[in-house]
Amino acid sequence: MANKHPYRFCFGPWNISEGQDPYGPTTRPVQSFDWKLAQLKKHGFEAMMFHDDDAVPEIDSKPESQIRKEAKELKKRLNGLGIAAEMVAPRLWFAPQTIDGAYTSNDPKCRRYAIERSLRSIDLANILGTDILVLWLAREGSYIRESKDAGRCLDYLVEALDQMLAHDKRIRLAIEPKPNEPMDHAYLPTIGHALAVASLTRDSKRVGCLIESAHAILAGLDPADEIDFAMKFGKLWSLHLNDQNGLKYDQDRPFGNVSLRSAFDQVRVLERTGYGTNGEYVCFDVHPFRTTKPEHWMDHLLNSRRTFLRLVEKVRSFDEKAAQKLAADRDYQALDQMVIDHLLGR
Ligand code: GLO
Ligand code: MG
Numbered sequence: 001m002a003n004k005h006p007y008r009f010c011f012g013p014w015n016i017s018e019g020q021d022p023y024g025p026t027t028r029p030v031q032s033f034d035w036k037l038a039q040l041k042k043h044g045f046e047a048m049m050f051h052d053d054d055a056v057p058e059i060d061s062k063p064e065s066q067i068r069k070e071a072k073e074l075k076k077r078l079n080g081l082g083i084a085a086e087m088v089a090p091r092l093w094f095a096p097q098t099i100d101g102a103y104t105s106n107d108p109k110c111r112r113y114a115i116e117r118s119l120r121s122i123d124l125a126n127i128l129g130t131d132i133l134v135l136w137l138a139r140e141g142s143y144i145r146e147s148k149d150a151g152r153c154l155d156y157l158v159e160a161l162d163q164m165l166a167h168d169k170r171i172r173l174a175i176e177p178k179p180n181e182p183m184d185h186a187y188l189p190t191i192g193h194a195l196a197v198a199s200l201t202r203d204s205k206r207v208g209c210l211i212e213s214a215h216a217i218l219a220g221l222d223p224a225d226e227i228d229f230a231m232k233f234g235k236l237w238s239l240h241l242n243d244q245n246g247l248k249y250d251q252d253r254p255f256g257n258v259s260l261r262s263a264f265d266q267v268r269v270l271e272r273t274g275y276g277t278n279g280e281y282v283c284f285d286v287h288p289f290r291t292t293k294p295e296h297w298m299d300h301l302l303n304s305r306r307t308f309l310r311l312v313e314k315v316r317s318f319d320e321k322a323a324q325k326l327a328a329d330r331d332y333q334a335l336d337q338m339v340i341d342h343l344l345g346r
Contacts, residue, residue: 016298027292060117241263241308284301323338
């Protein structure tokens with residue numbers, strides 16, 4: 001276990017949410033972006049993730065010059081605070097034009113809107129000083145199988161990715177797969193799908209991925225194995241650590257709070273494969289519970305980071321030699337228990 005670099009942490013403004021869910025309104029007072037940024041700074045996180053309209057609110061109603069002006073002002077503030085922008089992501093699931101999907105909508109005008117908004121997000125990323133555009137393909141999928149042609153939708157996706165790659169020679173596209181929610185079935189549900197599509201683009205080297213623990217679990221996969229797979233291709237450019245209790249709605253629970261062992265396995269792979277050594281951040285895509293009181297508003301983020309760092313210690317103190325010997329002897333029963341005893345602190 002040679003990886004001894006310090007990890008750097010980040011989250012997005014949406015991770016200090018106000019308690020709304022599809023069935024009820026906010027349960028905490030609505031807070032401004034400035035307040036959220038101040039919280040991030042105060043608690044020692046190094047970077048913030050941005051949807052395009054987190055960076056420039058109501059972006060669709062503003063002229064280009066205004067967008068650039070606001071983005072430059074934000075960059076200045078971030079510099080002043082010593083906070084980096086980890087990525088920009090076009091929010092392609094709110095606008096009326098994306099009701100039937102974004103890049104894969106059946107309406108060519110809507111597909112055009114999605115691409116143009118993505119190109120503008122790349123310009124924003126440039127101003128904010130990040131070369132990562134995250135693509136969570138929220139509505140690229142189907143409810144009604146017969147309403148879409150999956151093969152043609154893949155062509156649309158590749159066409160959109162190609163236009164983004166052509167727009168800027170330095171931008172890297174990190175696809176964040178999720179198998180369902182809001183769609184019944186997504187077109188790119190796993191890392192394997194994302195990397196396969198990368199190979200169809202004009203510059204596959206600049207198309208990689210972002211793994212979210214909960215999304216892997218929703219796909220019935222092991223997040224640690226997904227991480228190992230992506231790292232093998234040198235394509236894991238960002239990470240959304242969190243947790244998830246089984247195959248239900250997306251829960252975005254604190255990292256390690258459902259399965260500590262799975263969290264240990266994820267950290268173990270990150271350590272073994274050297275995630276972070278090229279400047280990648282560890283992001284927590286977690287939400288406070290709806291029941292959380294305002295005075296505990298940051299706890300889900302602080303707890304996730306605390307658990308992560310404690311697991312780094314656990315991984316570094318795990319007797320890998322003994323584990324390998326047990327694996328070589330095929331004494332998996334003892335290996336299984338060795339992990340549990342280590343986590344329990346014996
Ligand atoms: C939802 C996703 C979402 C994205 C974010 C960045 O399930 O995890 O939170 O990560 O919008 O694009
Ligand atoms: Mg996410």
